[in-house]
Amino acid sequence: MAILPIVIGPDNPILRKKTKRMATVTKAVKQLVKDMVETMHEANGVGLAAPQVARTERVCIAVIGGKIVPLINPTITSRSKETDIDQEGCLSLPNVWLNVVRPVGITLTFLDLKGKRQERKLVGFDARVVQHEVDHLEGVLIVDYPQM
Numbered sequence: 001m002a003i004l005p006i007v008i009g010p011d012n013p014i015l016r017k018k019t020k021r022m023a024t025v026t027k028a029v030k031q032l033v034k035d036m037v038e039t040m041h042e043a044n045g046v047g048l049a050a051p052q053v054a055r056t057e058r059v060c061i062a063v064i065g066g067k068i069v070p071l072i073n074p075t076i077t078s079r080s081k082e083t084d085i086d087q088e089g090c091l092s093l094p095n096v097w098l099n100v101v102r103p104v105g106i107t108l109t110f111l112d113l114k115g116k117r118q119e120r121k122l123v124g125f126d127a128r129v130v131q132h133e134v135d136h137l138e139g140v141l142i143v144d145y146p147q148m
């Protein structure tokens with residue numbers, strides 16, 4: 001286990017790279033998830049994505065229903081028409097808080113640590129955290145959203 005350095009800055013190319021899907025959940029991915037959980041705890045976050053620790057796998061972790069859930073190859077397969085606005089921060093953008101408009105509900109598919117395909121419907125805070133983390137996997141940051 002290890003606490004990993006968190007990549008910082010809206011213009012950092014590491015945070016702007018699109019991640020790569022995993023063919024299988026390898027030992028290296030499981031180790032990455034363990035290290036990311038430890039790193040997120042240390043930083044008091046509610047989510048962390050691989051690019052934030054300078055990795056290129058399509059992997060993130062998010063607090064869903066109060067529990068940390070590892071998401072391998074997460075994909076948002078549907079989004080509600082209804083949106084809401086809330087303030088978000090990011091471990092890669094210290095002291096930045098921005099209002100972000102997002103769909104209230106999503107359907108998410110991903111692989112769990114056993115490589116089993118999962119589908120979850122999420123609403124509210126859980127949906128917001130996961131959308132923020134999936135954005136990271138596409139190289140998108142909260143500073144990219146229009147401010148209103």
Ligand SMILES: [Zn+2]
Nearest residue numbers: 089090091092
């Ligand atoms: Zn973030």
